[in-house]
Amino acid sequence: MADQQPSPHEPSPRPALSVAGGEMQPWSDDVPPVRPTGGPAAAALLAELVPASSSVLVVGPHGDDVVHFLAGHAETVTVLRRSASDAARLAEVVPAGVHVTAGSLDSFVAGSDRQFSCVVALDGLDRVLGTDSPSLDWRARLDLLSPLLALGGVLVLGVGNDLSAVNVLDGRPGKDRFGDEEWHPLHSDRHRPLSLADAQTALTDIGLERGPSWVRLGEDECRGFLPIDSVSHADPDGALTDFVVAAARSTSRPLLAAPDELVRNAARGGLLTSFVDGWVVSAGTSAGGSVGATGYLTVHGGAARLVTGEDGLRLEPTPATTRTPESAPDTALDTPAPGLVRPAAQPHPALVEGASVTSRLLRLAEDEDVPGFREVARALGQTVAQWSGSSVLTFDTMRLTDAGVGPGWSDLEWTEPVSTAEALATAWMLFQDRLTVEHRRHPWPPWVVGDELIAIWMSMSGSPVPEQARETLFTRAHSLADAVRAATPGGTLVHRDVRAALADADAATHELMEARGHIFGLERTIGFRDKQLRTREQVIRELRQKVAKVERLKDQKAVRLALKARTLATSDRRTVLSRGKRFTRKAVKKVIRR
């Protein structure tokens, strides 16, 4: 290796740092928006692929935790970074024995005839050349790696997918979509693989024996790696698809639409591996045994392994790769959950087989099948009531199994005691997000959406909320839901997507139309009531006329006589006699007077 002295502007290198040439300065691949590939899941994957006694070359930007892991795992570790400052910083923090080289891949290859038993390029081949390198296409960059790999060596290569859901849905034109490293149009390169098959064929073309491959989740940072076969057959409403959706939703790109629908439809069509963020292809690894059958996910507490057991897919924590604060990069996943939730100290292994409860509820709501919705809600209420742990239960993590509803995987826990009613209300609030923010079809009238609908669902779950307790409970549940949203990857899109914005505008217009309709309806009611009053007024008027007519009749002699006769007829005998006597006396007196 033809080492050169670094620039006088760089701090004096430790013995572990050298310069191969072609380094970029000033430049950093460590800063957002596109971070180095790393995280506990990456370390867990490499633990499976990298032979323990190997000499490893790490090409391109990788997280410090990956380098730390390899330092403790392999015999020798050499890291090639194109940024002089990134290399210098890394050299300061890596364990003794790790050698860091600043420079471009072409310069490194040109100046070295050394071969490695393992080459790790999980970050891919987009960030390995400098501004002074020749404009090499993807295939030419891959060709540069070949001479670095010893015969029978292991290659672990990350490949980005330009057909990923977030790239397809990116709201920006291609020329504005990528970063400052695009001095060479990387993404219009005709030799860039657009499928897993393209990438695997490229390995074969350079004479390597193809090994197992994984789906890579997460673009800016690595959320995890899932086995290709499992993803190819993933249930659209199952946990694997949920992980792909969550990774896509975590993007910082401005999107035309939320990726959920595209990803789930891809899963329905068996095309999910074509719409993921990328792939990891390998060569020289053992194709037998369980290699390639296990998936790795970055979770709050570190990494979790996704294994297929007798009872189905199971997620279990991997203590060996548990992230420590000093080894962890500052990624969004490590952002401490605000206040009310925190990463679970000891996540429990959990079955993640079956559709999520959220997917079932969403479908029932779209079908306007309220009886079916009520049935699931009842089962949910029972499950939550029986759940005694401090784990955060949401309907996204809870799974539908043959036996009913299972709690599913949760790597978050409450920091304070949370009652069953609070946990249930929180879960319903998070579900309502999905229903309303995504403008899903559902049967409930707009005026009950919000806390009123939460109260209805709570009642369906067997936990009716008395009116007097509602404000306290829902205020608390809103706080809990906010904490979970903030701590859940992809819980909220970084940017509001265009489709949702247009739908919001339409919804506002619709709301206005319905408000006008409501006013019209109220006016109609008033009109009907007015008509009713006028009808009654007419009845009263007619009755009054009848009364007046009767009053007038009473003044007539014949009527008076008839009334008197009726009075006599209805009086008792003594009264009649006394009245008769009185009448007779008066009549006699009249006669005498005359």
Added chain:
Amino acid sequence: MHHHNHYYGQAHILARYCGLPDDVPPRIRGYLQHGWNVGDGWNPQHEFFDGAWRYVWSDAPMRRGYTLARRNYHAIGAPWLYLDRLERAVQPPAEEEREGTLWFLFHGWEGGKIEGDHQRLIDEIRETEPGPVTFSLYYTEYERPEIRKRYLKAGFEIVSFGRRGFSYEGTDARFLYKQREALLRHKRVAANRLSTAIFYGIQAGCEAAVYGDPMTMGGEDPLFGGVSRVMRLWPELHGKNIDQRVAREIAAYELGEPWIMPPDELRPILFDGVPS
């Protein structure tokens, strides 16, 4: 909100079920299905305001209404079912012997009179029904002496359950109560068209039959397909001897048994400005 919601005292029943005053029921924020038909429960020309919410008995009218470009449905179950629950809670039906047939003549309305061969229908009823027949006439037919007398003369007992009212006036809020009590006394229910009363009767435990001249009504809008479509869709409910188990299943579905809600759920969804 619409005065049709008061027809047959349905708004009153739902208000009572929700623990609200049923002498003057609160305003319903939309339109309440007040009878069964092969469409969405309303006639083809019914007036709806923009964004109107439509409370139907089951999801069947909801789906049929979708094709009429009508939206905003919410299935809540028929008020009849709520009445049944309320009344059973107060006074379970006596286990007395049911007798005879309560026969419902397809009725007209304030805007349309029925036309048909009544004598032929009487003859057919006589030769079909094994026991005494009580003949139910809606007031539009009950107040036509030529019809009423014909059925009286035939030896049938005549009943009428009252008026549905108009513009909140003249509504017999006990209409459905009386109809239910009458159905609970009879062994069979029959009509010359598959209609609301048949479903009510089946729910009340009567054996059902639909036969005889379906008659015609002036101004009937054929948009929904009329009697012939009803017969094509529910052939199992037409005839003098039908499978009562199937009838009960269909009636439970069309009346919306699965969509019945508890009062706390129904109250905020149905009534304007009334929280749960």
